[in-house]
Amino acid sequence: MTTTSTPDERPSVAMRAEAYGALRASHALWVGTSVLITNQRGQVLLQRVTYRPTRLLPGGAVDLGESPAQGAAREVEEELGVTAAVTRGLAVDWVSPTGRTTPSAMQFPGEVLHVFDGGVWDEEQIAAIRPAPGEIDAVEFVEPADLPALMAPGDARRALSALRARIAGSAPAFLEDGLPIAPTVLDRAGALRTARARHHFPFHPGPAPEQLSVVQAWGWLLAPDGRALVLLEPDTGAACLPGGTPEPHDRGNPLVTLRRETREEAAAEFGEPLFLGHLSDPGKPYGRLRYAAPLTRLGPPPVDPATGRTHIRALATPEQALELFDWGPPAAGQLAAVHQARARLGIPRAARQPLTELPDAADLTIS
Incomplete structure (x- = not known):
């Protein structure tokens, strides 16, 4: 031819x-x-x-x-x-x-x-x-x-x-x-394009000493498949866990702080929490508390009154979540405490899988 x-x-x-x-x-x-x-x-x-x-x-x-x-x-x-x-x-x-x-x-x-x-x-x-x-x-x-x-x-x-x-x-x-x-959701949020907050605070699995002033309460809120709720800032891509800083009307109760902040940031509700431990701030009388709890409900994504922005909500394995933070060597102890609490809550360990952006549902019950 x-x-x-x-x-x-x-x-x-x-x-x-x-x-x-x-x-x-x-x-x-x-x-x-x-x-x-x-x-x-x-x-x-x-x-x-x-x-x-x-x-x-x-x-x-x-x-x-x-x-x-x-x-x-x-x-x-x-x-x-x-x-x-x-x-x-x-x-x-x-x-x-x-x-x-x-x-x-x-x-x-x-x-x-x-x-x-x-x-x-x-x-x-x-x-x-x-x-x-x-x-x-x-x-x-x-x-x-x-x-x-x-x-x-x-x-x-x-x-x-x-x-x-x-x-x-x-x-x-x-x-x-x-x-x-x-x-992916990380690309859309621009994750990692701004500096990760460097928090290499020692993690202590026991209760926080009474002399420490609680300045933060964050929660590992676990879905039924073992993944945790992670929040991404829409304009910087910075990642955080639900929770925040105590306010006077929280009456000094860190769980009240955690529930309020979780509603304000993510419109999320959670079941009975387990206390994981606290982070100490060397040289300062501060304590940062960590909890784990089952994630039970999501409402429409709210505007965070503290920032005026609406977070992107995603599910990630605890290991994936830690890769978005710079928590240094103490993160290993906190991760171990998360998995111990997860087992106590009867929640399976999540296999590594793609992060899932949560829908803007009017009212979503997690089961």
């Missing part, structure tokens, strides 16, 4: 293999790979490289005949001196020809860039890092909110989208110039 098709024509049944191959080659894109690694505080590993003023995730070009996952593992070994298994994809980004600033001589055609999950590294793994001499000047872990200031705009958008996909427990995110084409 003959054909006059050229690489500028659309493919047809009459096109010869040679012409079809030339057509596809004329549309070829670069293929790249990168790896998202965090420490136990949820900070992201970035590299300072010798050839760019902005920071990068570990990664690079995929070699001829190499899969993106193979390329990711190779780049981690070459750049960080660490052997790591790379099996889970977090994002695939189509970087358009105008989505990256490159020298005109490169004739950048666009790129398909894969982001893989490098996992959470402990102190031993971090100590084993040996940056490639002559290429990697330094390695640092930075807060997610600092990524836009340290990376090129597209790189920062891609890294944040990949991190949100990992926390959300969703399928890999498909991106165009770093922006998801199907945003």
